[in-house]
Amino acid sequence: MIRNLDMAPSLPALVIGLAVLASFAAQMRARAASGGDLRNLASLPGPHGANAFLSVLVPAIASYAALSLVRLIGDRQGVELLSAHSVPVAVLVVAALGCGGAISVSTARFRARAAFEWWIKSLLIAAAAVAVLTTLGIVLSMLFEAVQFFQQYHWRDFFLSSKWSPNFRGNSALGILPLLWGTLYISFIALLLAVPVGLFAAIYLSEYAGRRMRNVAKPLIEILAGIPTIVYGLFALTTIGPVLRDYFAQPLGLGDSASSVMTAGLVMGIMLIPFVSSLSDDAINAVPQAMRDGSYALGATRSETIRQVVIPAALPGIMGAALLAASRAIGETMIVVLGAGAAARLSLNPLEAMTTITVKIVSQLTGDTDFASPETLVAFALGLTLFVFTLGLNVLALMIVRKYRERYE
């Protein structure tokens, strides 16, 4: 068994092999116990095999994850709690125990179907736990680095200073305000375009368009939602930016840069239109037809019905759509890099180049980085701020959407 150490890279193959072996053995034992008549069994051989398979696989994976976590924690503390070699051995022992246990319980009276159900439930819980724990892990890892940053850089200078000029030789000014301003300004312009246009498109599609029109237009709008944001960025760089510069910024004397808040905001707005329209469409369609009939029966016209009955009833859903769009706008990076530039600036002029939090996170972490300097660590503080911001928006949106879902029960 010592030789297993050399086979550590093929640990997955070994565990799966054991699981398959256990599965076949358990089925054969059950078949033998039936004495030729399967009706003598509490469960058919199939569930016996499935139960044995999962009895090996799941504990093995779980123990691997648990032991790796122990090692990780040990490494962070600078002590070796477990040697790298002991992990595969321990996992194999767990797998072998599962294998032996599953085969030995496969008797005629064993209710393997119920046992299998238990494994399935455990797997589903594990899947849900992965999502939750990952979120926790992301927050914690950002939190640790951000705490390091704030130990080197005063929080007041970070949150309240309007100067952003990182200098890798030290003595940087790392105020978040210009970045936050750029983020909010660009998002605001994006929403100013996306919410009305998206909402009107949704109203047209759900209330006015015929079936044939809807069948053509809806997929087209949804294609727009599938375009990668870097492609939108190219559109901003090559088309919208130069047009805005040549026809608005220069003639109006508002600057001569192709990258501007307006460029990024407009293109981001275009990106968000299908998002808003699709979610608003769902909300509008969820308004019962009976409510529209009630309005028509009172002698209301179509636009009166839409304005005064349908939209108010769908409003929570529409607001949820707008807030989700806002949190996407705040987190957007690629369009900003190509559309608004990288200059941190506090200005009201929408035709000037500005930048956002996400862009600066990228630029602080690319190139030669030293993970101990505030110039690098600031990225985590920025990320955490952004995370808290969008989390708040998402929670708000979810609360609104949930409230509206309960409404027509």
Next chain:
Amino acid sequence: MKDIDVIERSRAGARQKISARNVQVRYGHTAAIKNVSVDIAADTVTAFIGPSGCGKSTFLRCLNRMNDTIDTCRVTGEIRIDDEDIHDPKVDPVQLRAKVGMVFQKPNPFAKSIYDNVAYGPKIHGLARTKAELGDIVKVALEKAALWDEVKDRLDSPGTGLSGGQQQRLCIARAIATAPQVLLMDEPCSALDPIATAQIEELIHDLRRNYCVVIVTHSMQQAARISQKTAFFHLGSLVEYGDTDQVFTAPRDSRTESYITGRIG
């Protein structure tokens, strides 16, 4: 005008409000209503009865042109209300529906406050000049619908938060608030419990004094209790139409007899 009224009353017992001639309704290629002709009197409750799918609701929806909102639906024939052809190009269906109110099978209050639910119709038709007038219209409508006492302290709470019976009375108040002359009711009690049903029936009884009420119902007891005239529909045709007492005690058509004694339906 008054003379004609008197003559008509003496001739037909009551003034005719609605007169339908050879009405046909088709959904795509299927005929839902075949050649229905009927005269409906003012200040009367007229009940439409018949088995499911017999076309009684479809016919009811012809009277305020609600079928216009369904793309595949085609209505032919002539329907006159107060001697005016409702299919005349000069008639605006939107205006017609202000005059011919409707209450639906399932209560369908708007996602608005109780007050706004009732005020909606008067507002879009400009029936009130001042806020106080609008408040009066809402109050009177809720009183007529026997709901005022239950909701007067919470006019700002959402209409969707009321119980089923209250919601249906709110919908009746909403319909009354636009001052219609005809009130169409499409199985208004089918989603309600017996107590709420009794309240609505009592209400219909009172409404008869001011409105021409046409009600579709599946309950023959209900038709017998509340209506003066009954029309029996079967397979898209009007089989029998007469005084309620006569239809239920001495039906002329064998199909009517089969239906009211429970053999078809």
